[in-house]
Amino acid sequence: MAEQRSGGAADHGGRNGPEHVLVVFPGYHRPWATWVNQRLDAHGVRASLQRWDPPREVPLEDSLGDLLLARGQVLLVLDDWFFQLGPRASGEWNDVLRGFVAAHSERFAAVNLTNRPLLPATAVLEPVSLWGVGEEEAEARLLSRLGIDPRRAAGRRLPAGSLIRFPDTPPEIWGEIPRRNPRFTGRDDLLTELQARLMDAGRGNAACTLVGMSGIGKTQMAAEYAHRFSSDYDVVWWVSSDDRNVQRDRFGELATELGLTTGNEPGERIRAVREALRRGDPHSRWLVVFDGWDDTDGANVMLPQGPGHVLITSRNRGWGEFTDTLSIRGFDRAESTAYLMRRAPHITAPEADEVAAEFGDVPLQLVQAAAWLGESRMEVPEYLRMVREGRINAMDEPAGGDGIPNASLTSWSILINRLRRTQPQAIDVLSLCASFAPGRIPLGIVRAYPQADLPEDLRWMVTDLAAWSRALDTLVNFSVLSRESRGPVASGEMGPHQESVHMHRLVHDIVARLTDGEHRTAHRKAVRTLLAEADPGNPMDSRNWPRYAELLPHLEPSGALNSRNPRVQTAVLNCLRYCFRSAEYRAGIRLAERIRENWSTFMDPVSSEMQELTSQECSILRNYGRFRDAYQLDLALRTRLDEAETSDPLGSLRSDISIASDLRFLGQYQESERMQRDVVAESRRLLGENEFLTLVAGNNLGVALRVLGRYKEAYEQDIATLTRAESALGALHSQTLILGNNVAQDQRLLGQYREALARQEANVRVHVRIMGPQHLQTLYARAQLALCRRREGSFQQDLGATMASVLEQMQQVHGRDHYITLASINNYANYLREHGDLDHARELSREAEAGYRALLGPAHPVATGVLANTALVLQASGERADALAILEAALAGLTSSLGSDHPWVLGCALNTGAARNFNGRVHDAAELSRDTLRRARHTLGNEHPLTLSCQVALATDLRGLRETEEAGKLEEDALLTLTRTLGAQHPHTLSARQRNRPYWDFEANLG
Structure with missing residues (x-):
């Protein structure tokens, strides 16, 4: 043939x-x-x-x-x-x-x-x-x-x-794309336009958002695009984005599929994935779909760029600021009628047209209508009569603000009433789903924890697998739920206890209305009991974070936040701890506020649970940069502890540790150090030298001493605490690694540049091996290593690229205005100024200055100190009068808050003396330089690099006054000491030999 x-x-x-x-x-x-x-x-x-x-x-x-x-x-x-x-x-x-x-x-x-x-x-x-x-x-x-x-x-x-991939050959990476809808209808012109927009966009800008109301078919269209154009891609990855934590977790999972070496912390994996996608290595033809991403906050931190394509579905038209947008409206009437007639072949074209008009051509509503007509074989006149004349008690109000016709509630009521008669177990599943949050529902936990105390009407779910499968199949067939695949699902290894389903937000809202009855209270209790059973119990372990991300959205809908069950309360606190440990600070703040709002109505304000809530909430607030809020919360708890009838020494100790940290961040350094010393003594008395809380208190004391400029005391404190931590916790514990960073920082600030560099290089190697190259703590260690290399002087060639890379990754994790990112901005600006890129340095210095002023207030020592860096840029640009005015103001402000002998004040005085000299006020400059040198020798010693810089500066001023003999002696002595301590080829030594006026960079550090 x-x-x-x-x-x-x-x-x-x-x-x-x-x-x-x-x-x-x-x-x-x-x-x-x-x-x-x-x-x-x-x-x-x-x-x-x-x-x-x-x-x-x-x-x-x-x-x-x-x-x-x-x-x-x-x-x-x-x-x-x-x-x-x-x-x-x-x-x-x-x-x-x-x-x-x-x-x-x-x-x-x-x-x-x-x-x-x-x-x-x-x-x-x-x-x-x-x-x-x-x-x-x-x-x-x-x-x-x-x-x-x-x-x-x-x-x-x-x-x-x-070459185009053979259609039966899937992309190398195919990640959780919803199953292709065999009933997908129309949208061909929109899909073609979408492909054209993505293909025609410039590299790094190929991102498009499908925007429209709920139920309009955005997700279905995105899934169809992924399937229809899969041959164009080597990687297709789907990210459910209804919940930020689930989104971050899911996007980070792509790191494993791409073969990237990284740890389990979400921010770390996200950075690694974005970098791999940006480079197009190992795959340049990629598509990432973010489904249901309505909150544009943090978009710049998550959105990948590079040679591939990004597709977003959202109800938020604000995406136009970040991506191209494509508005998705209802079906064309021809698409509506075609879909209805395919799904319900017994209806005529005029009948299909009448049904489409009734539901406004909204795809989600037509799916339900078509499912009902197709399954029941009901005639259209009867169906429409029931819809138009239906009475649903008090449920006749619109379904919400999405423009959904009132008739949809009646249509759903018909479906649910039929299921009550023919498949009541499907109604049980629906009612249970309504007690979770919409979106992804880990429904399999019902079968995974048979020991959970379920109400009588739900116990069949654990014992009758056939009925369970039949109920889910019914709901999927009626397009109420869709099954989701995850992990081993694609290979067919998933059991019922691992099953997850997806319920659209609009469907969830309608179902919740129509199934809300006598069982709702019991079902919500069952869900929060199951959530507690599913709690892995250890939020410190990053391997458990995907599970916590999955549980977190369902806490509030299930009533877990106002539960009096201790097991449930523990699960809630563990989810909060997860938010802190995984750096999900915004989600943590929202969760903590809701927990406090609920618990305050029935719980003792000084109970152990409320104390732990406050401890975690304040830690999150501090790490997020809301220092004043953390302080007020800590003070309120401390007041309640003092007023309580029964003393709680351990609770008071934990509260004082937190308050001392708050004070340090707020710039009240002396008060923080005094309180921290008392805390260390009390902790040793109550717990002993080597308990974790004592080691934390010792670490915090070292930080307090360091921000006070008492570097030698800080070093001695940190070395002693590090030694105890290595013995009690082990060399690889995260707290031990923090202390290792602190010791290296102390050494650098003491001028021991070679020793600091050697220690910090070792610290970074251990961080990378244990925590991954892009863990938050590793990033901080890398930032400190860059400062060590800059001070040591032998690694200048690639240092700028390293600092820029660290800054970029800090921004991805924390955002641009976070205090840790601002520190990196400040330090990179200092490097750029030193290497002649004055325009960029000016831009970054002003950004750091404005950021710290907004975060801390203008009187905070750090906000004042960054002014000195801005002034140095102005001075290097020839704007000497303006530079002098800024430096005089900064010197006065730092002296007022820190005293005359603080190293930050001495450094600012060094710069101010130079500015006076450059503006012709040589006598004033020499007077300030002589006083600064005297104070530096007293505070830092004769051989500290800042002291020697002050000595060289005074020699320069004395030469300007023609006091050459004293100037020569000072200069010669400084050069000999610099050569002996730093080396003849160190940049400081070479600069002094060339008689360049020394300067001091302010390193913004909140501790």
Whole structure:
């Protein structure tokens, strides 16, 4: 048969097959059509693609006749879906195939992509089956069907980068894409426009957001795009984004699939993934879909850039500030009626039109209507009468602010009433789902924890697997729920206890209304009991963070936040601890506020649970930069502890540790240090030297001493605490690693640059090995290493790129205005100024200055200190008068808050003396320089680099006053000491030898 058909084609198109082929396909099969097009091109046959969905009102014979206007062969890409285009009755297709197509059989050919039976009259097309065969065999069958000699273009090769993947070969990475909807209807023009926008966008800017109201079909369209254009990508990754924690966790999971070496902390993995996508390594053809991303806060931290494409679905039109946007509206009426008639074949076109009008062409509502009509076989007049005349007690109000017709509630009521009669266990599942949050629901925990105390009406879920599966199948068939796959699901290894489902937000709202009854209270209790059972119990372990991210959204809807069950309360606190440990600070703050709001109504304000809540909340607030809020919260708890009838020494100790930290961040350094000393003594008395809380208190004392400028005392404190931590906790514990960073910082501030560098290089190696290269703590260690290298002086070549990289990653984790990011901005600005990039340095210095002023207030020592760096940029730019004014103000402010002998004051005085000299006030400069040198020798010692800088500065001023003898002695002594302590080739030594005026950089450090 194939040989005979091949001969017929050759007769029409020539001995070597047709010169042109028109490939006609439904939009659903675009990947196959593009593959066919490429294979024909590779064999020297010109082909054209035509997406085909003939209007129902045009006679089928006319539409097919239009295809014959093209010369050459018409190749139809067939499956059972092809004959539902329109849709049309199968009889119409059979008639046309037997008549018109048979009369022009030499012009038509076909390939078949399904193993399901086609219409009987399809035999006239003699379709060759490409279903279930490999690429080579599929190509051979295609060429044979068209009468093309495979040797016709022997040796012709297409560029490797242009090769299209065989449609039956999935992308190398295919991550949790929703199953393709076999009933997906229309949207072909929108999908084509979306592809064009992404393909035409410049590198790094290929991001588009599908925006529209709930239920309009954004998610379905994104899923169809991923399937339809999968051959364009090597990586396709789906990120559910209804909840920020789930979003971050899911996006970070791509690190494993890309083979990236990283730890489990979400921010760390996100940075690694974004960097890999930006470079296009190991894959440059990637698509990442963020589904349901409504909150644009933090978009710049999450959105990947690079050679691939980003697709977002959202109700928020504010995405226009970040991406291209494509508005998604309801179906066209033709799409609505086509969908209804395919799903419910017994209804007529006018009836479908009436139903579509009733529901405003909103896809989600039409899905429900079509499911009901198709399953029940109810006639449309009866169905619409029930919808229009239905009474749902007090449920007649609109479903919400999304413009959903009132009729939808009635339609849902009909469905739920029917399920109550025919499948009551499906209603049990629905009611239970309504007690979770919308979106992803870890429903499998019902079966995973059979020991949980479930209400009687739900116990069948644990014992009757067949009923469980049947209920879920029913709800999926009626498009109420969709199953989600995760991890081993794709390989078929998932059991019912691991099953998750997805319930659309709008569906959740309607179902909650219509199933809210006598069982709701019991069901919410069951859900929070299950959440407590599913708590891994250790939020310190990053391997448990994906589970906590999954549980977190369901705490409030289930009533867990006002539960009096100790097990549930522990699970709630563990979720809060997870937010702190995983750096999900915004989510943690929101959760803590809601917990406090609920617990305050029934819980003792000084109970252990409330104390732990306050401790975690204040830690999160401090790390987020809300220092004053943390302080007020800590003070309130301390007051309650003091007023309580029963003393709580351990509770008071924990409270004091937190308050001392608050004071340090607020710039009250002396009070913080005094309180911290008392805390250390009390902790040793209550707990002993080596308990974790004592080690934390010792660490905090070292920090307090360091911000006070008492570097030698800080070093001695940190070394002693580090030694105890190594013994009690081990060398690889995170607290031990923090102390290692602190000791290296102390050494650097003491001027022991080589020792500090050697220690910090070792610290970073351990951080990378234990915590991963992009863990928050590792990033901080890397920032400290960059400062060590800058001070040591031997690693200047790549230092700027390193500091810029650390800054970028800090920004991704914390945002641009976080105090840790501001410190990196400040330090990088100092480096840029020193290396001549004054414009960029000015921009960053002003950003750091404004950021700290907004965060801390203008009187805070750090906010004052960064002014000195801004002044140095102005001075280097020739704006000497302005620089002097700023430095004089900064010196006065620092002296007022810290005293005259603090190293920050001494450094600012060094810069102010130089500014006075540059402005012609040499006598004033010399007077300030002499006083500063005296104080530096007293505070830091004769050999500290800052002291020696003060000595060189005074020599410069004395030369300006022609007091050359004293100037020479000071300069000679300073050079000898610099050479001995730092080395002859150190930048400080070389600069002093060249008689460059020394300066001091302010390193913003909140501790």
